[in-house]
Amino acid sequence: EVQLVESGGGLVQPGGSLKLSCAASGFTFSDHIMDWVRQAPGKGLEWIGRGRNKAKSYTTEYAASVRGRFTISRDDSKSSLYLQMNSLKVEDTAVYYCSRLYESSGYYYSDSWGQGTLVTVSA
Amino acid sequence: DIQMTQSPSSLSASVGDRVTITCRASQSISTSLNWYQQRPGKAPRLLIYAASSLQSGVPSRFSGSGSGTDFTLTISSLQPEDFATYFCQQAYITRWAFGQGTKVEIK
Numbered sequence: 467e468v469q470l471v472e473s474g475g476g477l478v479q480p481g482g483s484l485k486l487s488c489a490a491s492g493f494t495f496s497d498h499i500m501d502w503v504r505q506a507p508g509k510g511l512e513w514i515g516r517g518r519n520k521a522k523s524y525t526t527e528y529a530a531s532v533r534g535r536f537t538i539s540r541d542d543s544k545s546s547l548y549l550q551m552n553s554l555k556v557e558d559t560a561v562y563y564c565s566r567l568y569e570s571s572g573y574y575y576s577d578s579w580g581q582g583t584l585v586t587v588s589a
Numbered sequence: 590d591i592q593m594t595q596s597p598s599s600l601s602a603s604v605g606d607r608v609t610i611t612c613r614a615s616q617s618i619s620t621s622l623n624w625y626q627q628r629p630g631k632a633p634r635l636l637i638y639a640a641s642s643l644q645s646g647v648p649s650r651f652s653g654s655g656s657g658t659d660f661t662l663t664i665s666s667l668q669p670e671d672f673a674t675y676f677c678q679q680a681y682i683t684r685w686a687f688g689q690g691t692k693v694e695i696k
Contacts, residue, residue, distance in 0.1 A: 501685070503633075511625075511633065511676055513685040527683050530590075563632055574680045575623045575638035582632055 468492040468578040470564050475583030482554050482587070488547040488564030488580055495545035496520060499567040501576060502538060502549050504560035504585075512560075516567075517547055532558075554587045561585075591615050591679050595688035601696040608664040610691045612677035617657045621681035624653055624662045627690075628673045636675075637662065667693070 474486040488500070499518045505511050516527040517538040526538045537550040547564050561584050565576035592615040602608050612622065620640035625633040635644045637653035640660055650665040664671055672695055677688040 510690045511627075511678075511687040513678075513687065516683070529684060565633075570638070570642075573621060573639040573642075575635055575644075576625075576633070576678075577635050577638075577644065579632035579634070 468566065470566065470578055470580035472562060472564055472580040472583040475562065475585045477586045477588065478554055479589055480554060480556055480587055483550070483552045484554065484585060486549040486551070486562055486564075486583060486585070488549075490545045490547070490566070493566070495540075496542040499574075500540065500547045501565045501567060502536075502547075503563045503565055503576070503579075504558075505563070505582075506557070506560045509560075514562075515549070551585070554585075556587050559585060559587045590684055591618060591682060591686055593677055593679055593686050593688040595675075595677055595691050597691060598689065599692040599694060601694045602667050603696045604667055604669060606667045606696075608667050608671075608693060610662045610675055610677075610693075612655075612660045612662070612688050614658045614660075614679055614681075618679045618681035620656045621679060622653070622655065622660045623678045623680055624651075625676045625678065626671075626673050627676065633676065638680075664693075 469491045471489045502515045514529045518525045535553045539548045561582040563582045566578040568577040594613045622640045624637040627633045641653045674690045674692045
C-alpha cells in the first residue's frame with residue numbers, strides 16, 4: 467500500500483524557517499516525481515513545487531509565490547521528500563501535502579497524497 | 590501561467606441527482622486535466638485523469654469529458670458520500686494549477 471506521511475509542521479514566527487518531511491513507503495520512491503501542494507485554511511489547493519527523480523536529473527520547479535524562499539530536496543536512500551521553507555510569511559499558513567506523480571500514456575496526475583501537516587506563521 | 594476557473598463555486602443537490610461541474614482553462618490544455626475530490630479534513634483523492642479516464646477504485650457514477658479549454662465532471666446519481674469539494678487541475682504545463690473548487694452540499 468502506498469503511504470505518504472508528512473511531518474515537521476508547527477507554529478513559526480514571520481521571517482522564520484521550517485523544514486517539512488514526507489516519508490514514503492509501499493512503492494519505489496526513486497522512480498517517482500513528487501509534488502508539494504498546500505491549502506490555506508478554508509481555501510483551495512495551491513501547487514507549490516516539484517522534485518523530480520534521478521531520471522529527470524533531480525530538477526525542481528516552484529510556484530512564483532514561493533520561488534526563492536522554498537527549496538525542495540529528496541533523499542532516495544531514505545524514501546523521503548523535503549520542503550525547506552525560509553523567510554516565512556503569514557500567508558504561508560496552510561496545510562502542506564506531498565503527493566506522488568504517476569504517469570500513464572504521457573499523462574501525469576497525483577495519484578497518492580499524504581494526510582498533510584499544518585504550518586502556522588504568526589507572531 | 591494557465592488559470593483554471595470552475596463553476597459553480599457551490600451547489601446544493603439531493604441524493605440521486607445528476608450533478609455537473611464545469612472547469613475552464615485560460616488556454617488550451619488538450620486533455621491534460623485531472624479531477625480530485627476532497628472531503629472535509631481529508632487529503633484530496635484522484636477521481637479522473639486525462640480528462641476522461643476513471644482512476645482505479647472510483648465508482649463508475651463519476652465521469653469526465655472535454656478537451657481544449659472546456660471540461661466537465663459529472664456525477665450521474667449523487668450518493669451521500671459524494672458531498673465534498675471538487676477541484677480540477679491542469680497538468681499541461683509544469684506549473685500545475687487547480688480550479689478554485691466546487692462545494693457540493695446537501696439540499
